[in-house]
Amino acid sequence: MAAPRAVWKGFLKVGSVSCGVKLVSATSEASKIHFKILNRKDGLPVNSAYVDEGTGDRVEREDQVKGYEVEKDDFIKVEPEEIKKLKLTSAHTLEVGEFVDISSIDTRYLEKPYYLIPADGASIEAFSVLRDAMAKKRVAARSCVVLYQRGREVVLQPYGKGMLLTELRTHNEMTSEKAVFDDLKSPTYDEDLLEIASLLIDxxxxxxxxxxxxxxxxxxxxxxxDAKRKGKKPPKAAPRPEENVVDLASVLKKSLAREGIKRRKSA
Known part of the structure; x- marks a missing residue:
């Protein structure tokens, strides 16, 4: 089985120690169902196209250019060559700025994972020493890297024989939990219900x-x-979920009985 293709190659740098590394995607979409858009009239696939908002004419690929909207309908054009000339260190180097306790990482910020491995035989020793030292200290490294022409904040942590690099969402992308949770009320309930729920969890x-x-x-x-391919009727739709529970105590006790769980007698 051929090794997955690297999506990025560069250097991992911690202080004066550096080694060649490469990133391999840790996820795959190969098993997912992918649809094509068809023309309902003749059943043939249709292609998407960019059209000029003013004329409605199709704009060919060579005539397309990125634009940043400064004000309404006022754009600054940015050519591909101009983006390539941005010489960012993070385009070729994963420079570690800090280490954090792995247990302190807020999982809401974790987005897309990649495997990080040595780029060549000469890099294995330095890579392994850094990985094992991080594992011993139970820390993750914070860095940033340019992937697919965009800067990404990332976190690196030891993972098996290599490391796991995970893209991070920025703080501005996150919705504050206070905005969601502040209006939630904390009800009072019988401690007996908590005991029953705990037994179900156990x-x-x-x-x-x-x-x-x-x-x-x-x-x-x-x-x-598969059913449509064989000319059969499609499977029945799943039933709608039941309405909200009214008698929680009764429902929890029935769940205990269904699971064959006996409650401990009170002292």
Missing amino acids: KKVTKFDPSKFEDTYEDALIAMI
Whole structure:
């Protein structure tokens, strides 16, 4: 099996120590269902195109250029060559500015993962020393890198024989939890309900195992397409969820019975 293609090559730099590294995407879209847009009349695929807002004429690729809107309908053109001339250190170097405790990383900011590995045999020793030192200290490294012509804030942490580099969302992209949670009321409830809910949780505690994850929407799409291919009726739609629980105590007790859980007798 051929090794996945690197999406970025450069150097990992910590102080005066540096080594050649490369990034390989840790995710794949190969198993996803992808649709094409068809013309309903003849069933043939249609192509998307850029058109001039003023004339409605199609604009060919060689005539397209990026533009930044300064004010309404007032654009500054930015040529591809101008972007390439931006000589950012992070375009070729992952320079570590700081280390943070792994447990302190707010998972809301984690976006897309990549595997980070040595670029060549000469880089293995330095790479391994840095990775193992980070693992021993249980820290992650903060850095930034240019990927696909955009600067990305990233975090690096030891992962098996290599490292895991994860793109980070910026603080400006995040919605404040206060804006969402502030209006939520904290109800008072019987402690007995908390005990029953805890028993249900204990019954289902297990290890985090992503291999057991199922994409039920993707599975339903595949089943529908397979049925249409064979000329059969599509699968029945899933039933709508039930209304809000009114008698929570009754529902929790029924759940205990269904799971075969017996409550401990009160002292």
